[in-house]
Amino acid sequence: MRAPDRLLRELRERPSTSDRATDIYIAVLAVLVFVVPLARWATLQLAPAMARDVGPVHVAIVTAALGVAAVGAGRTRGPVAPTAPYVDWVVSGPDDLARVLRPFWWRSLGGVTAVAVVAGLVVVASRDTWPDPLAAVVLAVVVLAFGLLLAVAWLAGQSRLRLSALALALLSAAAGWPLHDAWAGLGTQPRWWVMVVPVVAVVAMLSARRMVVALLPSRLRTQALRWSQVESFAITADLASAADVLRGRTRRGRGWRPTFGAPALVRRDLIGLLRSPGRAAAGIALAGLSGLLLSPAQDAPTPIIAIAAVALSYAAACYLSDGLRFSAANRSRPPVFGLTPARTALQHLVVPTVLLVVVISAAAAVGGVAASGCGLALLAVACRAASAFKGLLPIEYLTPIVTPVGEMSSLRVLFWVADAFLVCVLVGATILFQTDLWTGAGLLLLAAVLVGFWARSRWAR
Amino acid sequence: MLTAIEVTARIDDQVLLPPASLEVAEGECVAITGPNGSGKTTLLRIITGRLAPTEGEALLDGEPVDERSAATRASIAALLGVPAMYPDLTIGDHLELVHATWQLEAADVDADLDRFSIAALRDRFVHELSSGQQQLFSLALTFARPARLIVLDEPEQRLDAHRTGLLAEAVEAAVAEGQAVVMACHDHGLVERAAQRRVEL
Numbered sequence: 001m002r003a004p005d006r007l008l009r010e011l012r013e014r015p016s017t018s019d020r021a022t023d024i025y026i027a028v029l030a031v032l033v034f035v036v037p038l039a040r041w042a043t044l045q046l047a048p049a050m051a052r053d054v055g056p057v058h059v060a061i062v063t064a065a066l067g068v069a070a071v072g073a074g075r076t077r078g079p080v081a082p083t084a085p086y087v088d089w090v091v092s093g094p095d096d097l098a099r100v101l102r103p104f105w106w107r108s109l110g111g112v113t114a115v116a117v118v119a120g121l122v123v124v125a126s127r128d129t130w131p132d133p134l135a136a137v138v139l140a141v142v143v144l145a146f147g148l149l150l151a152v153a154w155l156a157g158q159s160r161l162r163l164s165a166l167a168l169a170l171l172s173a174a175a176g177w178p179l180h181d182a183w184a185g186l187g188t189q190p191r192w193w194v195m196v197v198p199v200v201a202v203v204a205m206l207s208a209r210r211m212v213v214a215l216l217p218s219r220l221r222t223q224a225l226r227w228s229q230v231e232s233f234a235i236t237a238d239l240a241s242a243a244d245v246l247r248g249r250t251r252r253g254r255g256w257r258p259t260f261g262a263p264a265l266v267r268r269d270l271i272g273l274l275r276s277p278g279r280a281a282a283g284i285a286l287a288g289l290s291g292l293l294l295s296p297a298q299d300a301p302t303p304i305i306a307i308a309a310v311a312l313s314y315a316a317a318c319y320l321s322d323g324l325r326f327s328a329a330n331r332s333r334p335p336v337f338g339l340t341p342a343r344t345a346l347q348h349l350v351v352p353t354v355l356l357v358v359v360i361s362a363a364a365a366v367g368g369v370a371a372s373g374c375g376l377a378l379l380a381v382a383c384r385a386a387s388a389f390k391g392l393l394p395i396e397y398l399t400p401i402v403t404p405v406g407e408m409s410s411l412r413v414l415f416w417v418a419d420a421f422l423v424c425v426l427v428g429a430t431i432l433f434q435t436d437l438w439t440g441a442g443l444l445l446l447a448a449v450l451v452g453f454w455a456r457s458r459w460a461r
Numbered sequence: 462m463l464t465a466i467e468v469t470a471r472i473d474d475q476v477l478l479p480p481a482s483l484e485v486a487e488g489e490c491v492a493i494t495g496p497n498g499s500g501k502t503t504l505l506r507i508i509t510g511r512l513a514p515t516e517g518e519a520l521l522d523g524e525p526v527d528e529r530s531a532a533t534r535a536s537i538a539a540l541l542g543v544p545a546m547y548p549d550l551t552i553g554d555h556l557e558l559v560h561a562t563w564q565l566e567a568a569d570v571d572a573d574l575d576r577f578s579i580a581a582l583r584d585r586f587v588h589e590l591s592s593g594q595q596q597l598f599s600l601a602l603t604f605a606r607p608a609r610l611i612v613l614d615e616p617e618q619r620l621d622a623h624r625t626g627l628l629a630e631a632v633e634a635a636v637a638e639g640q641a642v643v644m645a646c647h648d649h650g651l652v653e654r655a656a657q658r659r660v661e662l
Contacts, residue, residue, distance in 0.1 A: 244548070247548065249548075249586070249588055250548060250549040250586050250588075251586070254551050254584040254585070254586065255584055257553075257554075257557075264558055264561040264562050265558075265562075267561075268547065268550065268554075268558060271549070271550070271554070272547065272549035272550070275549050276549060322549070323547070326545075326547055326548070327545075330545035331545075333541075333542070333543075333544055333545045334509065334511070334528075334537075334538075334539035334540070334541055334544060335534050336538075336544045336545065336555075336559060336602050336603070336606055337558060337559060337562040337563075337606075338535075338559070338562035338563030338564070338606065338607075339562045340531065340534075
């Protein structure tokens with residue numbers, strides 16, 4: 001019994017001083033290397049946009065999206081994220097669930113709060129005039145409280161308490177109004193009614209214990225194992241396998257055998273999408289949002305909207321191209337189906353291409369920029385194909401690259417993983433932001449063709 | 462139809478497969494036996510064109526076997542590990558897709574399922590199968606597609622005695638129809654029943 005006792009003690013033990021020092025050192029480095037430059041860049045980009053009229057509805061749309069995303073994220077990986085051994089040896093033991101899980105909840109809460117503070121600082125620093133000091137304090141409190149609200153929404157998503165999750169998502173959306181007014185008060189004087197957000201956040205925090213206790217240890221274990229697998233795949237830059245782990249299990253439509261005239265794999269992809277309505281809806285919603293952003297992106301004083309539109313189109317392509325991803329990831333296995341690899345790839349491209357072109361163009365047509373929407377859709381699909389066909393990380397990419405400023409192999413791996421996405425965002429956003437409608441549409445089409453050749457060269461390897 | 466002449470596989474000084482030869486004719490089942498690590502799977506990867514031999518050559522109808530060749534892909538059905546299966550298709554959907562892509566208009570999904578006694582699993586998704594059921598489904602997929610040569614790597618793994626008997630029947634039926642079968646196998650009963658020849662590594 002000594003070995004399990006020692007294991008339990010180690011699992012419960014607080015980190016040593018040297019561990020804490022290392023964590024703090026890494027956190028400070030991350031802030032200096034990533035957060036500060038990113039915040040500075042965001043500040044410069046937001047500054048011209050701040051001069052424009054941003055209404056409470058715009059803010060509410062963003063806060064509602066954050067609330068829904070927090071609830072959704074909780075279903076995959078919640079704020080209470082112990083390791084699998086901790087669940088097996090400590091959580092499954094006789095101790096009070098709230099007590100053994102509390103440290104994980106507090107840690108995540110701290111992380112969300114820190115992110116909220118940084119976001120608030122970026123927004124305030126984007127102003128070109130000094131704010132009213134009291135109003136700035138009020139805004140800081142409201143932003144902090146909104147961060148707490150999001151953290152509880154994240155926890156509600158993890159504990160699968162549907163009513164609580166729904167209420168918190170609605171509260172997140174409603175928080176858009178006070179957040180907007182707290183911001184607007186910076187130039188004049190504080191508006192005290194916005195302090196309703198901290199009150200609501202405190203009430204929400206009071207329900208956190210109930211949500212922590214409602215967590216099923218078996219679900220915590222599943223999440224821990226799943227994320228351990230995702231981390232393993234992410235370390236080797238095998239994002240396709242990581243996506244397979246995260247992908248929800250198909251359970252709908254098993255008895256559905258539609259017969260309609262289409263090539264076999266086109267039919268397969270349509271059936272796959274219909275059986276995963278959540279993925280299909282997410283993909284179409286992201287594509288629609290991307291299309292809606294195209295018109296403001298071309299008129300905006302900052303490229304940040306163009307970047308968001310292109311990133312959303314790429315995300316939509318990922319959601320709608322499951323068949324392509326799966327086929328590309330498994331192409332080294334012996335063939336079962338009677339199609340050549342080229343026909344397999346082409347047939348798998350049909351559904352995402354048609355859906356993205358139709359949805360993004362239709363949404364872009366609202367702003368009168370359907371041609372740009374069509375070009376962007378084709379670029380996003382081409383980049384998605386280039387990413388799917390790249391195969392496994394070349395093993396030599398893991399060899400250390402020692403430079404005077406440190407070891408850089410992880411940077412090379414990062415670029416390899418994100419190359420197609422970076423090309424999509426850099427090329428797409430630059431064209432959208434810098435050119436007029438028809439020149440932009442033509443250049444996007446040209447870029448899509450060039451990326452298509454790039455994807456083909458990767459597939460042929 | 463298939464000839465492997467003194468093929469070997471090495472990585473640096475590590476020998477994965479010592480020199481081995483194999484000849485398989487149509488309508489014949491050859492079992493490859495030997496202890497773990499003797500190179501059975503490596504030999505199967507070479508004769509299916511998935512691994513180039515370090516020395517020697519593997520020929521299909523007198524031409525080098527190459528997985529990139531359309532003729533090789535059309536001629537050889539291989540079960541080496543778990544075949545690619547779509548997570549959002551049921552077992553029945555997969556077999557329908559096999560029939561559609563190989564243009565087997567007269568083929569019947571139920572017959573493919575009955576061959577391994579898994580008709581009750583028709584509407585299950587792949588992630589809803591036990592490991593033994595997944596092996597049976599992998600075999601059903603491999604036998605469902607048209608091929609002149611069927612290559613199986615330890616097809617008996619995770620199967621009970623009854624299902625191993627069904628596997629032997631499937632191999633016998635394929636051989637009776639003129640297909641060639643090469644299988645790496647640890648089950649002496651299956652080898653005795655289904656194989657005409659045995660190659661020991």
